[in-house]
Amino acid sequence: MGAIGYLYRRILANRIKMALRRPVTYFYIVVFLIYMFAVPMSLKVLAEEYRLDAPDGMAAVLTLFAFWVIPANLIAYARRKGLIFRNSDIHFLFPSPTGPKQILLFAHLKSLVAQSMVLLFVVCCGGTICGVPAWKLAVYFFFSLVVENVLEGSIMMLLYGSERLDEKRRGLVIRGAYALVGILAAIGIYTYFQTGLSFQSVVGFLHSDLVQMVPVIGWYISVIHLLFIGPTVVNVTGTVLYFLLTAELVMAAVRMKCTGAYYEDAIKFAEDYEEVLASRRQGNTEKRLGKKQKFGKASVVWRGKGARALFYRQLLEYKKSKYFIFDLNTAVALIAGIGLAWLYVEEGGFEAEIFTNFVIPGLSAYLILIFTAVNGKWAKELKSPYTYMIPDTPFRKLMQATAMQHVQNLINGLLITVPGAVVMGMTPMRAALCVIFYMALAANKLYALAVAEAVVGGTLGTVGKQMFQLFLQSFVILLAFLGAVTGNLAGGTDLAYLMMDVFLVLATAIFMVLAALNFYRMETT
Amino acid sequence: MLEVMELTKRYGKTLAADGVGFTVPDGRIGILLGPNGAGKSTVIKSIAGLLRYKGSIRIQGHDSRSLEAKRCFAYVPEMPYMYDALTVREHMEFIVRAYGVEVTEDEIRELLEQFELEDKQDKLGNELSKGMMQKVSICCALIIRPSVILLDEPMVGLDPAAIKELKEVILKLKARGTTVLISTHMLEMVKELWDVTFVMDKGRILGTYTREALGEEDLEELFFSVTGQSGKNREAEMPVARQKGV
Numbered sequence: 066m067g068a069i070g071y072l073y074r075r076i077l078a079n080r081i082k083m084a085l086r087r088p089v090t091y092f093y094i095v096v097f098l099i100y101m102f103a104v105p106m107s108l109k110v111l112a113e114e115y116r117l118d119a120p121d122g123m124a125a126v127l128t129l130f131a132f133w134v135i136p137a138n139l140i141a142y143a144r145r146k147g148l149i150f151r152n153s154d155i156h157f158l159f160p161s162p163t164g165p166k167q168i169l170l171f172a173h174l175k176s177l178v179a180q181s182m183v184l185l186f187v188v189c190c191g192g193t194i195c196g197v198p199a200w201k202l203a204v205y206f207f208f209s210l211v212v213e214n215v216l217e218g219s220i221m222m223l224l225y226g227s228e229r230l231d232e233k234r235r236g237l238v239i240r241g242a243y244a245l246v247g248i249l250a251a252i253g254i255y256t257y258f259q260t261g262l263s264f265q266s267v268v269g270f271l272h273s274d275l276v277q278m279v280p281v282i283g284w285y286i287s288v289i290h291l292l293f294i295g296p297t298v299v300n301v302t303g304t305v306l307y308f309l310l311t312a313e314l315v316m317a318a319v320r321m322k323c324t325g326a327y328y329e330d331a332i333k334f335a336e337d338y339e340e341v342l343a344s345r346r347q348g349n350t351e352k353r354l355g356k357k358q359k360f361g362k363a364s365v366v367w368r369g370k371g372a373r374a375l376f377y378r379q380l381l382e383y384k385k386s387k388y389f390i391f392d393l394n395t396a397v398a399l400i401a402g403i404g405l406a407w408l409y410v411e412e413g414g415f416e417a418e419i420f421t422n423f424v425i426p427g428l429s430a431y432l433i434l435i436f437t438a439v440n441g442k443w444a445k446e447l448k449s450p451y452t453y454m455i456p457d458t459p460f461r462k463l464m465q466a467t468a469m470q471h472v473q474n475l476i477n478g479l480l481i482t483v484p485g486a487v488v489m490g491m492t493p494m495r496a497a498l499c500v501i502f503y504m505a506l507a508a509n510k511l512y513a514l515a516v517a518e519a520v521v522g523g524t525l526g527t528v529g530k531q532m533f534q535l536f537l538q539s540f541v542i543l544l545a546f547l548g549a550v551t552g553n554l555a556g557g558t559d560l561a562y563l564m565m566d567v568f569l570v571l572a573t574a575i576f577m578v579l580a581a582l583n584f585y586r587m588e589t590t
Numbered sequence: 591m592l593e594v595m596e597l598t599k600r601y602g603k604t605l606a607a608d609g610v611g612f613t614v615p616d617g618r619i620g621i622l623l624g625p626n627g628a629g630k631s632t633v634i635k636s637i638a639g640l641l642r643y644k645g646s647i648r649i650q651g652h653d654s655r656s657l658e659a660k661r662c663f664a665y666v667p668e669m670p671y672m673y674d675a676l677t678v679r680e681h682m683e684f685i686v687r688a689y690g691v692e693v694t695e696d697e698i699r700e701l702l703e704q705f706e707l708e709d710k711q712d713k714l715g716n717e718l719s720k721g722m723m724q725k726v727s728i729c730c731a732l733i734i735r736p737s738v739i740l741l742d743e744p745m746v747g748l749d750p751a752a753i754k755e756l757k758e759v760i761l762k763l764k765a766r767g768t769t770v771l772i773s774t775h776m777l778e779m780v781k782e783l784w785d786v787t788f789v790m791d792k793g794r795i796l797g798t799y800t801r802e803a804l805g806e807e808d809l810e811e812l813f814f815s816v817t818g819q820s821g822k823n824r825e826a827e828m829p830v831a832r833q834k835g836v
Contacts, residue, residue, distance in 0.1 A: 156727070159640055
C-alpha cells in the first residue's frame, strides 16, 4: 500500500491545508458544529413524541437506514458503480504497477473522512437523543468504521473487481438484492396484517426477529440490536453469522483473481463523472450520471442581430431538449400548486385568513429559496467566451440571455398560482400579482447570482457564493414582507399585494442594474 | 520489445480493432498513423491495459496486464489529467513509489530542469496549464526509466522548446535500447524520429513500413496513399487555404 498510502495521505493533507487557507472553511466549521448541536436538540422533541428517545429507538432508526443502504450498495457495486474514479486515477494509477485490488480499496477509502463525519453525527444523536451509554457508542463507532467497512470493502471487491462474474451473473446479484428488499417488504406486509398500521406497529416490524433472519441485511440489524437492546437468541445468531460472513468474504476477496478488467467501466464512469461535474459548474442541472443527454432535431428562424443571437441560440437548445423549457422548477411548481389546492379542499379551507391570503407568495418564496443552487442558463452564458465576444452592449446581452428564463418563470408562476387561486376563489388581480411575485423573485435569484459573483465569487468559492446569493434573496424577501405589512396596515390585502410586488420589483431592478454593471466589468477587465 | 497480436476490440456492435498485430523491437521508434476514428486510441488504451480486449499484448515478453509488464512500461496519454491536490513534485514522488524505482534527488532535478519545471515543482495539479501538465506527464513517464514507452500525441500543447527537448529525449531513449511507440497526427514532428510506421484505418493495420525499406519517400505521401485520401480530397478539404495562396 506504499504508493497508494502516499497518494491518500498527500491528497488529504493538501486538501486540509488548502481548506484552512480559505476563510470560508472556518465559517463552515462553525455551521457544522452548530448543526451537530442543534439538529440532535431539535430531533429530541420529535423522538420523544414518537417514543424513539431510548436505545431501542436508535436501533429502529439504524435498521431503517440499513433497509435502504445495504441493497443500494450491493446494486451499485454489481453495476460497477458506486466508486468514484477521477481522470487523474486513470492517467497515473491504472497503468502503474499497483494491484487492481489496491486501486479498488483506494477508491473505497476515498469516502472514509465523510463516513467518519456522518458516524460522528449519528453517535452525537445516539448520546443526546437516545441516551445510549458512551461505551456502546464507542463500540458502534468502531464497528461501523472498521468491521462494516471491511465487509463492504470485500463485497465491493468481489462484485466490482471480479472477472469471473460476467454481466449476466452480476445481473443475478442485482436481482438478489431486490429479492432481499422483497423479503423485507413481505415481512412488513405480514406485520401489517397481524397488527394493523400504526407507528408502533412499524417500530415493532423494525425490531422483529423475522427481519433479523434475512441474510446479510438482517444479520447487520442483529448486530445493531445486540449492541443497543441486548442479547436474544436471534440477534446473537445473526451477529455470529454476520462475523462469519465477513471472514468468509474477506478470504474470498483476497483469493479472487483481479487483473483490472474493471478499468474499462471505471474509465466510462470517470469520464461521465467529470462531465457532470463540469456541467454542474456551468449551471446545467439536466445532466445525470450514467445518462447521456439526448437532443432532438429542431430549427429556429433567426431574427435580429447582436445579442439577439443569444436568445435564438437558447431557443434552439430548448427546442432540441427533451423537456423544452420545462425543468425541475416546473415540476416543483406544478406539484406545489396542485398540492396546495388539494390541501385547501381537503382541509375545507385554512383557518387563519392571513394565511389563506398569503400562502401562495409564501410557498413561492420558500421554493425559490430552496432551489437557489439551480441557476439555469445565465450562469452557463457567463462561462462562455462567445457571450463576451458578441458585439453588443452588456445590458442587451443580459436581457436577451435571460429573456427565455423569464418566460419559464411566468409558466412556473402560473402553475404554482392558478390551482390554489381557483379553489380559494382569489380575484384575478391578486392571482396576477402572485404570478408577478413569483416572476420577480425568480428573476431576482438570477441577478442575485451575478451580484454574489461580483462580491464574493473570487474569495468564497461556489458554496460560499450560493450562501451569499441566499442571503441576498432572504433580504429581498424581507423587503417584500415589509411592503406587504405596510400595505396591509394602510389599505388591506389588495394594497399589501401591490406594495409587496412593488418592493420586490424595485429590488430586482436594482439587482438587474448591478448584474449588468458586473457583466460590463467582466467584459472590460 | 512491444508485441501486439490479433488485438480485437468491440464496443457493442462497432469493431474498433480488428485483429491488429505489430511489433516494435528494442531500441526502435514505431509510429502509429491513421485518420480520426481509425482505432488508434483503442489500440493505445489496450496496450496501456485500460480496456478489455481479445488477443495478446506483450511488453518485454510479459502479458501487458501483469505487474511485471507495468513495471517496465510508461504511458503518456493524449490528455494529461493531474491530481488537483498533488504538487508536481508529489506526482513524481508518487510515481517513484508506485513503480518502486530508485531515483536520486539529482535525477529528479535534472528532469525538471530539462522540461523547465524546476520553478513549478510546488504548484498543485489544478494550477497548471495544459502544456505544463503534459510536461509533468512526460517527466513522470521518464522517471521510471521504462523499457517500453507509449506516447499518445505527445507534442500537443507543448511549446517549441519542449518539443525540441522531447525529440532529443526520444532519441536518447532509443539509443538506450528503449522501445518507443508514438501515436500522432503531426507527421512533421516525427519525421526525423521514426524507424517503423504502422498505418491504420477502420480498425485494421493497412501496412507496416520501415524507414530502410521506404528510402526517400515522404511519410505524409505514404500516409495519404495508403489510407486512400487522394490529393484531390485534400484540396477539397483546404479550399480557403488554397484560395488565399497559403
